[in-house]
Amino acid sequence: MREISGRRRFRAGVLCNSILLLIVSVYADHSSNPSNGTRSESHSARKGSTIALICFLLLVVAVLSFFLYKIWEKKKREEQYARLLKLFEEDDQLEVELGLRD
Numbered sequence: 001m002r003e004i005s006g007r008r009r010f011r012a013g014v015l016c017n018s019i020l021l022l023i024v025s026v027y028a029d030h031s032s033n034p035s036n037g038t039r040s041e042s043h044s045a046r047k048g049s050t051i052a053l054i055c056f057l058l059l060v061v062a063v064l065s066f067f068l069y070k071i072w073e074k075k076k077r078e079e080q081y082a083r084l085l086k087l088f089e090e091d092d093q094l095e096v097e098l099g100l101r102d
Contacts, residue, residue, distance in 0.1 A: 019058065023051060 016062075023055060
């Protein structure tokens with residue numbers, strides 16, 4: 001079980017790093033390769049703020065997804081526990097009806 005969760009963390013880390021490297025490479029490509037010098041500073045500042053906003057939104061979506069997954073996992077666990085309790089309740093009632101236990 002720990003091996004599976006370790007793999008998931010590793011995959012998530014690789015995904016986050018690859019997205020970060022992609023964003024950094026795009027930003028570095030734009031800043032180190034001025035075409036005609038016609039770009040204004042406001043355009044590059046706007047581009048940087050757009051990238052920062054996208055990174056922030058990705059982070060928010062990732063955190064929200066994590067918490068929703070944890071809530072879903074907890075709900076699923078509670079349902080399985082309730083099903084298990086119901087199974088044992090039915091067995092107890094069956095034993096009483098058959099006279100095996102008072």
